[in-house]
């Protein structure tokens with residue numbers, strides 16, 4: 650059964666649809682990359698899918714109560730503000746809030762798994778507000794992982810991370826998918842998207858321009874039409890690699 654189903658999802662800003670009749674499903678085992686140029690509607694789509702924005706059409710998550718939705722999907726927004734000077738361990742444990750607090754051992758195990766997965770054990774007693782921006786990003790990913798929801802929606806989670814941390818984060822998402830969870834993640838790095846996602850959804854001015862296996866979506870025609878970019882996807886022994894060449898005006 651799909652973990653997310655969008656049917657004709659539409660969000661209008663002023664007179665203008667910025668997400669326009671988007672229909673798609675995300676199934677267990679999928680790591681779906683949501684790609685598109687700045688302003689294509691990626692953030693708006695993710696927030697409307699969660700029911701955080703007024704919309705027309707239907708999202709299977711938007712109709713759930715807040716508690717049920719938090720059990721069905723973890724949300725990693727683009728903004729990464731950490732307001733309180735709590736320890737990393739305490740912050741990650743907040744991911745367990747939607748779950749039954751009486752199940753203490755299950756709660757603790759989920760927090761440990763999330764800390765281990767994001768390689769944060771050494772940081773556990775540090776104040777989250779005193780970490781670097783990239784370290785804070787990893788802590789917030791760990792909090793979302795501790796939620797242990799079947800679906801993770803993540804909005805540009807690797808922005809501001811160093812190259813190794815970007816790859817590491819996407820490997821964690823791939824592993825989640827291979828364990829039967831699903832991930833819908835917006836990304837700007839098309840090489841990372843091609844390498845680590847099982848499927849890409851390309852948004853262009855709010856509409857789905859392509860949806861399929863990465864190399865079928867990242868064609869030269871789509872790079873030109875949607876990203877205004879001349880470039881090639883090269884197939885290397887290490888996987889696909891985007892070679893951007895020029896901006897098309």
Ligand SMILES: Nc1ncnc2c1ncn2[C@@H]1O[C@H](COP(=O)(O)OP(=O)(O)OP(=O)(O)O)[C@@H](O)[C@H]1O
Pocket residue numbers: 662667685686687688689690691692693694
């Ligand atoms: N609060 C708002 N009021 C009016 N227009 C908005 C608002 N938020 C977003 N928009 C517009 O909606 C469109 C889609 O924005 P959105 O943030 O979803 O794009 P995006 O694909 O996530 O972009 P980026 O890659 O730059 O983060 C843009 O044209 C943006 O200007």
